[in-house]
Amino acid sequence: MIKILAACGAGVNSSHQIKSALETEMADRGYEVTADAVMVKDITEEMMQHYDIFTPIAATDLGFEPSIPVIDAGPILYRIPAMAAPVFDQVEEAIKNLNK
């Protein structure tokens, strides 16, 4: 099981859309993925240790350097396949590199 942490400012709307899109698309690509949606301000280094990939909407200053792959997932929000595909491809590449 791959665990993804999605984040946005309010922890509602955007991050939930990213969570939903990643879970659906990665399942379609044959990966077992679960994502959680949280507020950026609630993220801690300790929390991040429980995830494999971090997908904020855009580059985010957390006050620490994430130890897991970070993929900006904002383009997914447009729900335009051509915009979302590069993000999905990056996430799939990161999953492959986890060797889980």
Place this chain on the structure above:
Amino acid sequence: MQQDLSTSLLFHQETTFISDATSQDTVFKEIAQKLYQQELVTADFLENLISREANYPTGLDLTVISSHYPNIAIPHTESEFVKTCRIVPVKLNHPITFHNMIAPDASFEVRFLFMILNDDLGDQAGILANIMDFLNRTPKDDLMAFFQLESTESIYQFLANHFQN
């Protein structure tokens, strides 16, 4: 997750607005005051909306859909400051600068707001997806006409007729 509220519950004519504001702060104050008077948001809503927008901007560049579309923004804040679930459309008579949600260093002029009030992040997380689907699916000429509408009644009616869940 898709939400299943009918369009008639997501939009309300009494919370459809046209604003003459010329800055983020003034339009947020104007709309927040009206929402507070209708008991749809808490007293802390405005303060949190402003700081949320400053830290996590919500401007969306619609030129990626069509170069003819004006840009929009989807201001919103945490559920704890909101008492309902609906979309508050605000046509801006004057362009207001917003930063780009997916590239916060960039900014552009915005002509329309779809303010999202969401008091239930469990069941209603699909509202933003529904807004994007509305923008992607509505025929270009129709959406261009929508952005030119000049009464809150006609804006509300267009959304009631064209917005699909």
